[in-house]
Amino acid sequence: MQREKISTTYLVYADSDLVGFFSLSMGCITSDSVKKLSLEIEDPPNKYPALLLARMAIKDGMRSQGVGREMLKRVFALAFRLTERIGCRFVKVDAKKDSKTIRFYKKYGGFIRITENSDTIQMVVDINKIDTTE
Numbered sequence: 001m002q003r004e005k006i007s008t009t010y011l012v013y014a015d016s017d018l019v020g021f022f023s024l025s026m027g028c029i030t031s032d033s034v035k036k037l038s039l040e041i042e043d044p045p046n047k048y049p050a051l052l053l054a055r056m057a058i059k060d061g062m063r064s065q066g067v068g069r070e071m072l073k074r075v076f077a078l079a080f081r082l083t084e085r086i087g088c089r090f091v092k093v094d095a096k097k098d099s100k101t102i103r104f105y106k107k108y109g110g111f112i113r114i115t116e117n118s119d120t121i122q123m124v125v126d127i128n129k130i131d132t133t134e
């Protein structure tokens with residue numbers, strides 16, 4: 001995927017142990033799917049640019065220790081840097097249909113569910129609403 005420029009993967013180490021990874025791609029979301037967010041944009045586009053958090057996982061035994069939260073902060077930092085150069089209004093994730101996973105994205109990332117298919121729930125966070133005070 002990296003070689004083909006489909007996604008870029010970031011590895012997370014604790015000392016020399018690989019404990020997790022996340023992968024990012026360009027993405028977009030239709031304006032219909034974010035209607036309930038009531039964005040106040042004059043002349044809204046049909047599609048919004050988004051950074052897609054394509055994959056994310058922490059090694060078994062290292063979960064629930066705050067690594068995932070730190071990873072989300074890095075993803076958001078990258079999204080902020082992107083918006084200085086190209087348009088990017090949302091961060092999007094196709095979250096696994098698992099209540100703990102959904103809660104994680106909601107609680108620690110401010111993601112809101114927008115659509116759903118048989119395997120995943122699409123969730124987005126508006127970059128303008130990300131809390132940067134922490």
Ligand SMILES: CC(C)(COP(=O)(O)OP(=O)(O)OC[C@H]1O[C@@H](n2cnc3c(N)ncnc32)[C@H](O)[C@@H]1OP(=O)(O)O)[C@@H](O)C(=O)NCCC(=O)NCCS
Nearest residue numbers: 056057058063064065066067068069094095096100101104
């Ligand atoms: C989801 C995941 C990336 C979160 O990373 P993490 O380092 O475990 O999360 P943090 O320690 O920063 O935050 C802990 C929260 O994550 C939640 N969590 C979500 N999935 C979890 C899992 N499989 N195991 C343990 N905790 C999980 C915990 O319930 C906890 O919530 P709480 O604070 O309300 O109790 C990680 O648990 C994981 O890799 N899960 C399996 C793969 C996966 O679901 N990836 C996402 C695919 S869309």
